[in-house]
Amino acid sequence: MNVWKSVLLNRSGRPILEEGEHNLYVREDIGLYQGKSKVINRQNGRVYITNQRIIYVDSETLDNSLCVLIKEIVKLESSEGFLRSSPKVKLFFKNKKGGEVDNSESSSISVSTSSNIANERWICMICTFSNIGTASVCASCGIRKMELKALSSQSTGQSAPPAKDQIIEDTATVAQEGPKSSINASSSSSFKLNACPACTFLNHSSMKYCEICGTELPKSSNVTSTSSVSTAMQATYSVASPSNGSSSSLPINLQLEDSKDMDTPYIKFSFRKGGEEKFRQILDEQLELLKWEQLVFKGNINKNGTKLNDDIYLQQESNNSNNNSSITNNGIKSNGSNSNFNKSNIGIHGLEQIGEQQRKLNELVLTSSLEDLEQLMYKAKDLIKLSASFSNIVKPIPVTEQLIPPLNITKTSKLFHRELSRNISEYLHTITLTKTSSMITLQDLFAHYNRYLSSTQGFGTELISDVDLSKAIELFNELKLPFKKKKYDKSGLVVITPNLTNDYSKLIKEYIEKEKQKFEDQRRSFENFKIEGIDEFVEGSDIEYFKGKSVSEIAESFSWSYSIAEEEIETCVSNGTLVIDQNITGTYYFLNEF
Amino acid sequence: MSTAFEFPKIHSFIPFYTKQPNATVLNNQLDSWCEILLGYCQHYKITSMSPITGKILHSQLEEDEIKDIPSLFENKSIKRVANDEFKTLIFKHLISNQNKAELKNPKSPENGVIVFWRSLAEWAQVLYSFVQKTGQLGSVLTVYELTKSTDSGLTDDIRNLEYDLLVKVLKVLVKQGKAQILMSEDGHEIGGVKIV
Numbered sequence: 001m002n003v004w005k006s007v008l009l010n011r012s013g014r015p016i017l018e019e020g021e022h023n024l025y026v027r028e029d030i031g032l033y034q035g036k037s038k039v040i041n042r043q044n045g046r047v048y049i050t051n052q053r054i055i056y057v058d059s060e061t062l063d064n065s066l067c068v069l070i071k072e073i074v075k076l077e078s079s080e081g082f083l084r085s086s087p088k089v090k091l092f093f094k095n096k097k098g099g100e101v102d103n104s105e106s107s108s109i110s111v112s113t114s115s116n117i118a119n120e121r122w123i124c125m126i127c128t129f130s131n132i133g134t135a136s137v138c139a140s141c142g143i144r145k146m147e148l149k150a151l152s153s154q155s156t157g158q159s160a161p162p163a164k165d166q167i168i169e170d171t172a173t174v175a176q177e178g179p180k181s182s183i184n185a186s187s188s189s190s191f192k193l194n195a196c197p198a199c200t201f202l203n204h205s206s207m208k209y210c211e212i213c214g215t216e217l218p219k220s221s222n223v224t225s226t227s228s229v230s231t232a233m234q235a236t237y238s239v240a241s242p243s244n245g246s247s248s249s250l251p252i253n254l255q256l257e258d259s260k261d262m263d264t265p266y267i268k269f270s271f272r273k274g275g276e277e278k279f280r281q282i283l284d285e286q287l288e289l290l291k292w293e294q295l296v297f298k299g300n301i302n303k304n305g306t307k308l309n310d311d312i313y314l315q316q317e318s319n320n321s322n323n324n325s326s327i328t329n330n331g332i333k334s335n336g337s338n339s340n341f342n343k344s345n346i347g348i349h350g351l352e353q354i355g356e357q358q359r360k361l362n363e364l365v366l367t368s369s370l371e372d373l374e375q376l377m378y379k380a381k382d383l384i385k386l387s388a389s390f391s392n393i394v395k396p397i398p399v400t401e402q403l404i405p406p407l408n409i410t411k412t413s414k415l416f417h418r419e420l421s422r423n424i425s426e427y428l429h430t431i432t433l434t435k436t437s438s439m440i441t442l443q444d445l446f447a448h449y450n451r452y453l454s455s456t457q458g459f460g461t462e463l464i465s466d467v468d469l470s471k472a473i474e475l476f477n478e479l480k481l482p483f484k485k486k487k488y489d490k491s492g493l494v495v496i497t498p499n500l501t502n503d504y505s506k507l508i509k510e511y512i513e514k515e516k517q518k519f520e521d522q523r524r525s526f527e528n529f530k531i532e533g534i535d536e537f538v539e540g541s542d543i544e545y546f547k548g549k550s551v552s553e554i555a556e557s558f559s560w561s562y563s564i565a566e567e568e569i570e571t572c573v574s575n576g577t578l579v580i581d582q583n584i585t586g587t588y589y590f591l592n593e594f
Numbered sequence: 595m596s597t598a599f600e601f602p603k604i605h606s607f608i609p610f611y612t613k614q615p616n617a618t619v620l621n622n623q624l625d626s627w628c629e630i631l632l633g634y635c636q637h638y639k640i641t642s643m644s645p646i647t648g649k650i651l652h653s654q655l656e657e658d659e660i661k662d663i664p665s666l667f668e669n670k671s672i673k674r675v676a677n678d679e680f681k682t683l684i685f686k687h688l689i690s691n692q693n694k695a696e697l698k699n700p701k702s703p704e705n706g707v708i709v710f711w712r713s714l715a716e717w718a719q720v721l722y723s724f725v726q727k728t729g730q731l732g733s734v735l736t737v738y739e740l741t742k743s744t745d746s747g748l749t750d751d752i753r754n755l756e757y758d759l760l761v762k763v764l765k766v767l768v769k770q771g772k773a774q775i776l777m778s779e780d781g782h783e784i785g786g787v788k789i790v
Contacts, residue, residue: 545672548608576619579609583674590609594622 003093003267004254007055007067015048015055015067022367025049025282026374029272032056032066033088035264037257042066046378047269049282051289054091054269066254068093068267070283071290077266078280087276089283092266136263194218384455418479420464421472424449425481433483433498437507437558442485442494444561445469488567495564505572511557512549512578512591519546548581548588598664599637605630611667611674613683624687631666631684632694636711638663641756642698644706645685646678651706654754698758708759717763720751722772725789734776734786 008016017023031043045058045065052071058064074092081087121130122145129140137144193202194217196210209216271279427449432440440448450463464472473496476483487494555565569589572578581588604610604626614620634640639654640663648667653660668675676684685707688695698705712720721740725731741748741755755763764787767773778785 545606545608573614573616573619576616579614579616579619579623580612581609581674582612588608590607592619593604593607593609594614594619594626 002254003068003072004066005053005068007053007057007065009057009062009065015050015053015057015065017050018052021050021052022364023048023050023371023374024286024367025279026378027271027275027279028059030056031086031270031272033268033270034254034256035258035266035268040255040257044272047279049279049286051286054283070286071294073283073287076280076283076287078276081271086270086272087274088268088270089276089280090266090268091283388455417468417471418475420468421475421479421481424469424472425476425479425483427452428483428496433496435559436498436500437504439486439495439497439558439560439564441561441564442469442473442496445496490570491563491567493563493567504568505575505577507558508554508568508572509577509591511554512589515549516546516591546590548590550586550588554589599634601634601669602626602630605669606672608672608674611669611676611680613680624684624691627684628688628692628694631688632709632711634666635709640709640711641759642706642708643685645682645689645697645703648676648678648681652756654750654756696762708756708762714762714766717759718766718770718772721763722767722789724749724752730789732788732790734788736786737784740787 026046026048028046030045030047032039032045041061041064042056042058044060045056048055048057049070053067053069055067056065068091072094074094077090077092079088079090121132123130124138124141124143124145126143127138127141129138131139131145194205194207195202196213196215196217198215199210199213201210201212203211203217207217269276269279424445428440428445431452432438432445432448446464446466446469449469453461453463473485475481476485482499483496484499485494486497551565551569552562554560554569555562558565560568569578573580573589576592578589579592579594581590610623610626614623635643638650638660640650640652641654642651643649644651648665650660650663653663655663667681682703685695688709689697689707694711695707695709697703697707725735737757737760741752741757741760761784764773764775764784767789768775772789774788774790775784776786776788777783
């Protein structure tokens with residue numbers, strides 16, 4: 001039983017889709033199981049659902065990526081997570097020997113299968129040793145089991161060699177695949193024989209030319225009739241199945257924890273971090289869609305049949321299955337009705353059809369246009385990591401940034417605002433308001449904090465809202481945090497400041513005093529130059545007199561925002577600490593010397 | 595007049611040329627301005643100025659000396675100049691808060707203000723002592739003789755005294771009963787003054 005196929009990936013680690021294929025869903029942190037055992041080296045990857053395949057892309061080794069075909073899936077089953085076991089979705093596959101059945105039959109088949117496994121025996125081609133059915137190699141000589149020698153006529157899927165292709169027995173595919181597939185072809189009636197049109201010798205079906213006379217043999221066709229188990233449903237699937245192309249022929253190095261499970265007819269997707277419900281839902285939809293398409297393709301849909309909802313769908317399906325049985329052995333016949341179906345675009349039915357087509361087209365455009373975005377989002381974490389690694393080179397980080405433990409609490413929790421308040425306080429303490437003179441406006445805090453959140457926790461982070469922020473800040477006092485809200489009466493500007501400092505005018509005064517002193521020192525040294533006759537330093541420089549300090553200079557020196565500096569300076573002016581100079585170049589501030 | 599007026603340090607303080615928004619500070623600033631202005635006027639014997647442009651309207655100095663008087667409201671070394679609005683404010687402050695100046699004509703300020711770097715009483719005293727010293731008490735003197743004459747031993751204090759100011763000074767003397775004003779024939783001008 002081998003349902004796995006290799007998959008081609010592009011350079012960014014996403015699968016290359018085939019024509020007409022598009023992504024539907026993607027999910028991370030998924031492990032693969034076959035039967036009950038884990039698939040080695042395929043335990044951490046992401047899974048894409050496309051409209052044709054389920055693709056597993058391993059996050060460590062891209063070469064380990066695999067896919068399965070949706071059209072081969074028979075049945076889905078979910079299992080809830082329990083304790084340490086993650087939720088899983090089981091995928092049952094069609095038996096490659098055509099033992100595939102619809103849902104009602106599958107249980108009975110699997111029962112009989114299990115009972116047969118023990119009893120079944122096979123005889124080695126080489127040494128004729130009679131082996132137990134479950135053994136995949138001969139116990140005596142180690143030669144692989146050859147399917148042809150299976151004793152049981154019951155189709156079970158146990159007997160398939162693991163590395164073999166997963167093509168269902170079918171008229172068309174058998175012919176295409178040639179000898180290799182033909183081995184699979186029949187279990188009940190040993191070989192399919194092909195009569196030579198010239199000499200009537202019954203050739204092996206894999207022969208292209210007659211072994212006796214060398215005449216070219218007709219492609220083996222209509223062999224389905226020989227297969228006792230082929231059903232209407234099977235024919236339906238096989239006709240519609242597009243060829244897998246080259247991807248299926250690449251070798252897959254698949255290893256299970258327990259190799260016995262290699263042949264179990266189902267695989268499991270383990271969702272380590274949830275998402276199984278959505279996965280299941282999408283896959284269900286997709287399966288249904290595929291079935292529908294196949295029915296349509298086969299021409300089994302009534303002329304005016306439109307898939308509207310499940311009720312109608314089910315009803316029609318029952319109709320169709322009736323139809324199926326009647327035309328089982330004649331796929332060609334139905335092609336006629338198919339073409340009719342396409343032509344009929346007249347009347348209300350025609351309009352409906354056009355509408356339906358339009359919707360499908362829209363859907364296609366939307367999903368395909370969002371694919372790139374999805375990919376970007378996928379790589380977001382990596383991108384942020386990458387950009388962070390560059391920031392070291394671009395500019396030296398001014399402060400050794402301490403990380404604050406992120407807030408792990410939901411918004412609905414009662415504690416949320418208190419925790420947020422504490423978290424903001426931590427943030428302010430370690431990153432923003434590190435000096436006693438520091439201040440930050442509410443708007444800036446809001447922006448910076450959210451930016452901080454997204455830069456430390458990735459794009460998916462839930463940002464805080466302004467309402468939450470203001471609530472959290474109201475709590476500063478109650479929680480005895482070292483910050484407070486300060487509101488300027490005149491402009492209504494709200495800032496957050498450390499609790500300790502109150503008198504900013506004193507700080508500003510000290511700053512300007514210091515600046516003036518610095519200037520005086522500088523001027524003295526320049527004057528010394530002048531005395532020594534070095535004039536060029538003085539020329540054109542603004543060294544003649546102290547020009548005062550502008551709002552932006554003060555703002556910068558205190559790392560305040562402009563509006564804060566403006567407010568504080570205004571306070572200083574109104575209490576007489578500072579005096580202003582307004583001239584054509586701007587407004588400058590001086591200490592009061594009047 | 596050989597020496598230039600030495601401006602105080604505050605004249606080189608840049609914010610000095612901008613009207614301060616803080617009322618207390620502004621008051622101090624205007625006081626400083628008035629102080630400088632009075633000292634400046636005394637130094638250059640300026641008795642009247644335009645309260646709008648700050649231009650010197652009358653000085654007791656000679657014409658060519660007046661040209662050399664540096665501007666009060668401009669400091670070239672720091673590239674600052676007080677604007678007209680601010681100048682008007684300074685003169686207003688000088689007139690109403692310090693009573694050290696008076697509009698020549700309250701209805702039209704553009705006629706200029708008389709700056710009292712020396713109060714009217716002081717001026718009256720100066721004038722009286724001049725007449726007394728020169729032994730002209732009781733005699734009638736013309737305005738010309740009091741301010742312009744070159745041969746009557748005029749002191750620098752009253753030489754070239756502005757007519758408007760002289761009238762105010764004489765009125766003070768009249769009030770004190772020390773002078774009598776004889777009006778000219780048309781009754782508009784002072785014909786002569788008799789100081790007793």
